[in-house]
Amino acid sequence: MDARKKKSAAMNTVFGILLVLFSIYIIISSLSMKYFKSFIDGAGFFPLIIGCVLIGLGAVLTFIGINAGGFAELKEVLTGSFIMAFIKNEDTVRVLILLSMMVVYVFILLGNIPFVWATTIYLFFTFVYLKAYKKTWIIPGWLMSLITAIITSFVIFYAFKLGLGLTIL
């Protein structure tokens, strides 16, 4: 079996198990929801059906994953060396760093400092991390990143303010 199929089998197993667990949570929550005359009228009736369907689908996915060798692959995946290799993988690191920058932008910067500055900071660090601009003989890459970040932030802010009458944050 090729590596892609192995990875897919492991993914199906993990996702199937998580789905079953989440469906159990949906079912338990649904059963405890208040109802007026009968449970059929109640808020929990439809979520209960959704939970039951998802638990069935999750079980089938887990079964398919295990049959395709998902458990064996999972055992391999869960070894310390594999996890370290995954964490050190360039693509994983890249996505995690980019995501962290977005989280800092949305959860910390926005709402605490003005939109234009929050956006400038986010764009500048993201451009620099991605090496969006290469160094030229006269302007270093980081300076071009800063100029682009400032101009973009102001353009977006004023475009929405003047164009749509929307003051952002």
Added chain:
Amino acid sequence: MSEVMTQLGYFGEAIGSAWSGANLLIITGAVLLGLIVGAIPGLTGTMALALLINITYGMSTSAAVAFMLGTYVGAVSGGLFSAIMLNIPGTPNAAATALDGYPLALQGKGGKARFGGIMVSCIGTLISCIIMMLATPVISNIALKFGKWELFLLAVFGITICGNLSQDSTPLKGWIGGFIGFFFAMIGVDGLYNGARFIWLPELTSGVTLIPALIGLFGIAEVLSVLQDRTPIQISESMGTILPDKDEFKSLMKPVLRSSLIGCGIGAIPGAGEDIAAWLSYSVGKSRSKAKELFGKGSFEGVSCSETANNACIPGAMVPMLTLAIPGSTQAAMFLAAMNLHGIQPGPMLTLKDPTFMYVVGLTLAVAAIIMFVIALGLTKPMTKILQVNRKILMPIIVVLTVVGAYASRSTLFDVKLMLAFGVLGFILRKANIPMAPITLGLILGGTADTSFRQALSLGNGSILPLLSRTVGNILIVVVIYTLVSGTIKTIKATKKEIMNREEPGQP
């Protein structure tokens, strides 16, 4: 006869609204924007429309319709440029185009492939517009007879058929996506008795706001996927002559007509969308072609089949959206969200409340297709430069636009956080190969399915038996069961094959 005359009257009224000078200007700008978005790999039409929904807020309804539909037509058509020039489909619906478009470009026939693709995209949209305007009033009349039970069954049919079509091998993950979407639609206070459901945070009391969720699923998730991919782009610039000769024109007539019908039909299936239309049309075209051996190696017919069908899908996707409020594609779902923002409620009552609206939509799409033809021809050469745009600069800017787009709907920072959360979830689900279209459809139809089902059961005093005497409902039950059974058989077959392959690794 009088009904025909009445409809013609509505059609006449719609011409004035859809083809006003201001709207033509808006359509032109929107088509241009859509073409550029569609051509740049990583930017999809759905993402663009999700970001643009809130921009239409300050516009009049007819201007908003023109803007959204113009962008939609442009984005679906624009995908062919990168498919032919880069071998990377700008949008998923142009994936089949790349199979023959890129080999044609390598043979020095890239110009002809682009011209042919643009021309058939326009023709496909126009043919499908005519079918849409003829079919919508008929389906609307049938839809008026639908009760709560039928609406529930339609919602279930929507996500099951969408699940069936959105994955190649088995429908399992499509169905999971649909029911996950249903679950998200349950969050908040329920629509009948104000019962609290899954309110983890006080801000979720009114439920998951649709627009930020869609922006997250299609914006942030897409940005993360694109920035993870570090494949360098190489452009094939060889164009050759642009105009196909007379024989090539003649040979395309049959496939174009057939692909228009396929595209329109697939568009009318809830959630199916342009990429399925393109692939199906391509595969039918290949099986019917006299020059099968050219498919995959550089066939004008192959490019025509996929490009005609993906564009013909647009008007087709409007039919269930306008008549039943069930979008035929994810882009149509964005259009539905925009129309809701403007106080227009698509569904069976739309033809009674605003009988000209569907003709406005049809005529706007038709004029957008013609404008697309003109602009796309003009862009054939400059597109080489546009495609070289630095994605490392573009993608972070898209993130900022998603933030503004999410914030604009209700002016709360919580929506921005919700959007980011859905973006991360969308990225993870993509990695697990869960398709996005059923999730979107589930999110949109979940509320209707829930309230309709419970109301229908209340009418039957809690029993399902009285509901089984309804003819339309019974037809829908048969269709849903058929969809589920065929999907289950497909899943079992695929699982058996997988097990056999594992047990006998030597076998192919």
